[in-house]
Amino acid sequence: MELRVIEKTEEELRIEVAGEGHTFMNVLKGTLLENDDVAAATYDVNPEQSGGQTEPILSITTEGGADPLDVLEDAAGDVSRKTDELRSAFKAASA
Amino acid sequence: MADEFDVEYIRGDDREARILVRGLTPAFANGLRRAMIADVPTLSIDTLRVVENSSVMFDEMIGLRLGLVPLTTPDDFEYGDTVTLSLDVEGPDTAYSGDLESSDPDVNPADEDVPIIQLNENPSGENQRIELEAEAVLDDGKSHAKQSGGVAVGYRHLRKVSVVGDRGEFDEEETNILRGVIETEDGELVPTDEFDHDLTERYPGKELEVEDVPGAFVFHVETDGSMTVEELVLRGIDSIESRADELQEKVAV
Amino acid sequence: MMIPVRCFSCGKVIGEHWEEFEDRARDGDEDPAAVLDDLGVDRHCCRRMMVSHRDLVDVVSPYQ
16 A cells, blocks of 8 residues: 555645555545545546556545544544454354 | 444355344445455465376366365465465376365365366377476455455345235235345344245235345355355455554554 | 366356266256255356256367
């Protein structure tokens, strides 16, 4: 996973997440949208026709003065916590 | 957080299971499904050193067949790690996947009885023979379908079926087909194949209401034998988690 | 030629069931559908692999 910030303002972020696909990006987007500070979040996995850009680009817009990078960091933490809970739920069910 | 996951095995064994998971978002359910299919690596034969092959198939065809044989995959392998297996069978006989001899006691064909190639006697009277060394490599389903541990992995919504009244006296009796798992009014979980996927078999003469249960997904997980269903699910979850942790770490810098 | 190792569509390993299917349904007189159910080959895609297969190794052998 290689990150490259394309555009960054107080409340907007466009960042390339190289090496990922729908599997992770959609989970991440879904989790971002659960955050009340996030006004909009989306990602685009460009097709090969789009001038060579084939890595997913994540776009986040926040509201209420939250820094989009902090929001992204929190979302990654949320995904990690969810997987952790899901793992223990699976282990409890199969034990 | 409000995430309360609840997992319940509806039925299943090591190779195939139906698992109900409550509390998932659609994005997460799909992420897990995709991770199980494409991101959980397994060992598969990828290259051969053929010493002798006088069978009726070309080396490449044998290679393809051997590649498709699932190998048990312990979790202490890294991407690109290899295991050597050898095969030496002389006709008249059939070479089976079980004839593969592995250099690692933990890595073996998951099924012993897959026929690889039938060896006969040649017209010249010699026996056909196959002798080769194969290199199995750890990789994931994105590189080749043979590296995918999951077979027909998918999910459906859990559906709640409730009786809202009796069917009108003069209404046609029509079949009401539904596939997956239903939750009855008493909270009982019933796979639809128990009543031939036809709700009128279970509730004859009733008018029914069927609705999705929000956040409840019934996964159908089947593996090719390279690992158990439980391991496949857990490794799928691990795969998502490792990427989330990596992202968190990199953003924090 | 030989029975494919896996189902073309879903990837389930079906090769291991061929010889029993051949014995019981092709050479024997059991109902192919019942044999396939018994073997756990449930999906349409996997069943057609077995039903539509012909072994050709013995046919090809003399020309090698």
